[in-house]
Amino acid sequence: MITQKTKYALKSLMVMADEMARDGTALRIEEIAERSGAPKRFLEHILLDLKRAGFIGSRRGRKGGYELIKNPRRISIAMILRLIDGPMAPLPCLSRKAYQRCEDCKDEETCRVRAVFGGFYSAYILMIESLTLADLMEDSQPLERFSLSEVAAGE
Amino acid sequence: MITQKTKYALKSLMVMADEMARDGTALRIEEIAERSGAPKRFLEHILLDLKRAGFIGSRRGRKGGYELIKNPRRISIAMILRLIDGPMAPLPCLSRKAYQRCEDCKDEETCRVRAVFGGFYSAYILMIESLTLADLMEDSQPLERFSLSEVAAGE
DNA sequence: AAAAACTTGATTAACATGGTCGATTCTAGC
DNA sequence: GCTAGAATCGACCATGTTAATCAAGTTTTT
Numbered sequence: 001m002i003t004q005k006t007k008y009a010l011k012s013l014m015v016m017a018d019e020m021a022r023d024g025t026a027l028r029i030e031e032i033a034e035r036s037g038a039p040k041r042f043l044e045h046i047l048l049d050l051k052r053a054g055f056i057g058s059r060r061g062r063k064g065g066y067e068l069i070k071n072p073r074r075i076s077i078a079m080i081l082r083l084i085d086g087p088m089a090p091l092p093c094l095s096r097k098a099y100q101r102c103e104d105c106k107d108e109e110t111c112r113v114r115a116v117f118g119g120f121y122s123a124y125i126l127m128i129e130s131l132t133l134a135d136l137m138e139d140s141q142p143l144e145r146f147s148l149s150e151v152a153a154g155e
Numbered sequence: 156m157i158t159q160k161t162k163y164a165l166k167s168l169m170v171m172a173d174e175m176a177r178d179g180t181a182l183r184i185e186e187i188a189e190r191s192g193a194p195k196r197f198l199e200h201i202l203l204d205l206k207r208a209g210f211i212g213s214r215r216g217r218k219g220g221y222e223l224i225k226n227p228r229r230i231s232i233a234m235i236l237r238l239i240d241g242p243m244a245p246l247p248c249l250s251r252k253a254y255q256r257c258e259d260c261k262d263e264e265t266c267r268v269r270a271v272f273g274g275f276y277s278a279y280i281l282m283i284e285s286l287t288l289a290d291l292m293e294d295s296q297p298l299e300r301f302s303l304s305e306v307a308a309g310e
Numbered sequence: 311a312a313a314a315a316c317t318t319g320a321t322t323a324a325c326a327t328g329g330t331c332g333a334t335t336c337t338a339g340c
Numbered sequence: 341g342c343t344a345g346a347a348t349c350g351a352c353c354a355t356g357t358t359a360a361t362c363a364a365g366t367t368t369t370t
Contacts, residue, residue, distance in 0.1 A: 045329095059336095060338095102189070202316090217314050219367090221316090
């Protein structure tokens with residue numbers, strides 16, 4: 001499950017990208033909240049995170065607001081997921097950034113659970129790292145670029 | 156992240172499948188705990204769940220224990236994940252079994268977040284439903300059966 | 311009858327999630 | 341330089357989940 005917070009983050013980014021494509025005026029937090037469906041007070045934290053990470057910029061006071069400062073093609077879905085939700089790995093022992101040994105695991109090298117979920121994970125990473133905010137905004141099916149074909153393993 | 160509980164469940168099933176392949180005697184909960192690395196008291200609950208779902212059988216009293224009663228080829232990883240962790244969908248609005256409308260979503264049909272994660276999810280489902288306990292126990296890379304190829308979208 | 315082992319339900323501590331609130335700091339415009 | 345409007349910051353809180361542990365059963369075999 002991706003968290004509600006991440007969903008709000010993605011939707012807010014879409015709103016700001018939309019505005020950026022149109023004219024470029026900064027949006028008040030309240031307007032972003034309305035257009036993305038996120039509660040205003042909660043959205044504050046999210047926008048702060050996005051700002052600290054360099055995706056958006058802000059101006060305070062009158063005429064203030066938030067605006068996208070990064071090219072939507074340069075913002076991958078994976079970046080946002082990692083920023084808001086934290087590590088994406090299905091097992092702690094599979095995370096590069098937040099590696100942790102599994103207490104219950106005798107030998108990591110031969111752990112079958114690890115091997116199998118590692119397989120899933122690398123396929124997932126491959127897809128989600130290549131998908132960008134720009135893809136999220138286009139109408140097409142962004143995963144069409146990938147084809148997942150099952151190869152009969154001569155059984 | 157898959158939960159620790161699910162990991163214990165998978166490992167316990169592997170232990171029992173291993174024993175089944177060898178001779179077929181029921182294993183005491185304590186032995187399963189040792190061999191899988193799970194705490195005994197916690198494992199009790201897990202084995203109960205697996206039993207109620209019909210994967211394993213139990214005998215009480217002296218000479219009692221648990222044993223696998225289903226063909227490992229007929230037990231998909233997805234079944235176990237769903238049983239222990241619950242629904243696997245990345246968004247509540249994508250789950251078949253536990254569907255829930257997203258409050259913040261104006262129109263589900265055109266929601267881009269939903270469309271994109273729906274794409275991931277169906278690829279994931281395809282893989283995890285076809286992977287079985289038997290695959291988990293073999294030494295090969297079970298996901299070799301799938302090939303994930305990136306198709307350049309003539310850009 | 312007693313021992314071994316499964317079964318059940320209650321309880322727990324720690325953490326994550328999804329918020330809310332109040333106070334503060336900055337900035338444009340009068 | 342005052343003030344209204346806006347972002348910023350930090351603390352707080354309610355609820356639920358996770359990963360266990362424990363006590364007290366019940367059932368079966370020897």
